[in-house]
Amino acid sequence: MKSDHDLLDALTQKIRETPPRWEPSEAWTDQMMERIISCPRENHPLPRILLWLRTSSGIAAGLLIGMLLWNHALEEYRPETTPEMTETTTGAVILSQETLSLPATSHPGAYSSEGFLNSYLNHLRRNTQKNAQNRQRYENF
Amino acid sequence: MDPSRLTELIEASRKNDHNAFRALVEQFQKMIFGLCFRMLCNEEDARDAVQETFIRAWMKMDQFDIKRDFRTWLYSIASHLCLDQLKSAKTQRTMSLENIVPEFLGREHPEQDLINRDLREVIGSLTEGLSAKQKLVFVLRNLEGLEVPEVSRVTGMNPAIIKSNLFLARQFMRNKLNHL
Numbered sequence: 001m002k003s004d005h006d007l008l009d010a011l012t013q014k015i016r017e018t019p020p021r022w023e024p025s026e027a028w029t030d031q032m033m034e035r036i037i038s039c040p041r042e043n044h045p046l047p048r049i050l051l052w053l054r055t056s057s058g059i060a061a062g063l064l065i066g067m068l069l070w071n072h073a074l075e076e077y078r079p080e081t082t083p084e085m086t087e088t089t090t091g092a093v094i095l096s097q098e099t100l101s102l103p104a105t106s107h108p109g110a111y112s113s114e115g116f117l118n119s120y121l122n123h124l125r126r127n128t129q130k131n132a133q134n135r136q137r138y139e140n141f
Numbered sequence: 142m143d144p145s146r147l148t149e150l151i152e153a154s155r156k157n158d159h160n161a162f163r164a165l166v167e168q169f170q171k172m173i174f175g176l177c178f179r180m181l182c183n184e185e186d187a188r189d190a191v192q193e194t195f196i197r198a199w200m201k202m203d204q205f206d207i208k209r210d211f212r213t214w215l216y217s218i219a220s221h222l223c224l225d226q227l228k229s230a231k232t233q234r235t236m237s238l239e240n241i242v243p244e245f246l247g248r249e250h251p252e253q254d255l256i257n258r259d260l261r262e263v264i265g266s267l268t269e270g271l272s273a274k275q276k277l278v279f280v281l282r283n284l285e286g287l288e289v290p291e292v293s294r295v296t297g298m299n300p301a302i303i304k305s306n307l308f309l310a311r312q313f314m315r316n317k318l319n320h321l
Contacts, residue, residue, distance in 0.1 A: 007242070007318045008311065012283045014246060015264060020178040021256045022188075024170055032192050033163055036199045041157075 074116070142168055151211060155202050162202075166195050169212065173219050179280045180223035182265040184257060190226065194219040216287075216295045220277055227273040241266055242321065267314055275310040278303050283311075 053062055153161030173194050177187035197218050198205075205214055241262045264284075268276045274296075281292045282303070293300050 007321075008315050010246060011242065011263065011267065011318075015179075015260065016284055016286060018256055018260060019171075019175050020184075020187075020260055022171060022174045022178075022184070024174075028188075029163065029166060029170075032166065032195060033159065035192065036162065036166075036196050037159055039196055039200055041200055041203065 147211060148207065151202075151205065151207065154199070155205075162199060165198075165211075169215055170195070172212070173215055176216060176219050176280065176285055177223055178257070178260070179264055179284050180220075180277065181226060182261045182268075184261075186226065190219060190222050193222055197222075210294075213291060213294050216281070216285075217297075220281070220295055224273050224277055227276065242318070267317070268310075270317075271310050271313060272306075274298075275306045275313070278306045279310040279314075282307055 053059070147165075150161045150165050154165060170191055173191050174187055177190035177194075178184065181187050181190065194215060198215060201218075205211070241259075245259050245263045268279065271279065277296060278292060278298070281287045281295060282289065287295065289300050289303055292298070292303050296303070298306075
């Protein structure tokens with residue numbers, strides 16, 4: 001008998017070259033088609049949407065929708081109160097620790113995004129500093 | 142089949158054209174039978190799996206991405222069906238490779254009715270003891286002749302996992318043949 005390596009290769013080769021025999025009759029195909037036709041088709045819109053989202057235009061549209069939703073969320077949860085400012089002896093204006101905390105919201109998850117919170121606080125700090133500088137410039141003038 | 146004709150038939154089938162789908166069935170049913178027979182080692186189970194494959198294909202025709210290879214998609218449906226069946230059926234084989242292999246290799250032009258019996262016995266005995274996944278990967282790669290990326294598309298398995306399963310399957314079968 002051949003070595004086990006050759007034997008496995010010879011066997012797989014022989015099996016590959018010997019396709020199983022089956023000649024489906026017309027009646028068999030008819031019967032299968034009957035069964036196939038009687039089955040309801042899945043016409044849910046979701047798979048179509050998923051297929052469309054895989055295309056480049058779908059990805060672009062998805063990103064656009066995402067950005068709009070994100071902007072909407074920012075607008076909705078932006079606090080309306082203005083922080084209180086305290087002027088130091090050097091003229092620098094700082095925000096009190098208390099005013100730095102954002103107002104309470106009925107949505108517990110509204111400020112869950114740490115990135116948004118930090119960027120919003122930085123924005124407040126920058127604005128306050130700029131206002132203080134402008135006021136000082138105005139007073140000096 | 143001519144690719145443009147195939148696309149035409151697929152598009153028509155999606156629009157509920159039964160004749161177009163029948164043409165697809167007639168084109169691919171033997172190929173699917175080949176895979177199912179080699180996986181299940183039973184003619185009746187293989188025919189049932191062919192029928193189930195085309196029923197599922199018909200039902201999910203809307204989800205088929207026309208840019209994909211239709212043959213690969215059918216293979217994928219059939220493979221998953223066979224995997225499920227292999228996992229649920231726990232059949233015990235008691236055939237001995239010792240007698241089957243020399244007889245099978247020695248046949249130059251086997252008679253038609255002996256082909257399926259020989260194949261059933263040889264594949265069944267050779268792959269007995271492999272896991273369902275190992276068997277699927279071996280059948281697709283070594284018996285159906287698919288390349289590894291295509292096997293990956295059919296099974297949804299990572300190419301590295303396919304290669305390791307294939308290695309383990311071949312090692313297991315070599316050990317078996319070593320005892321002959």
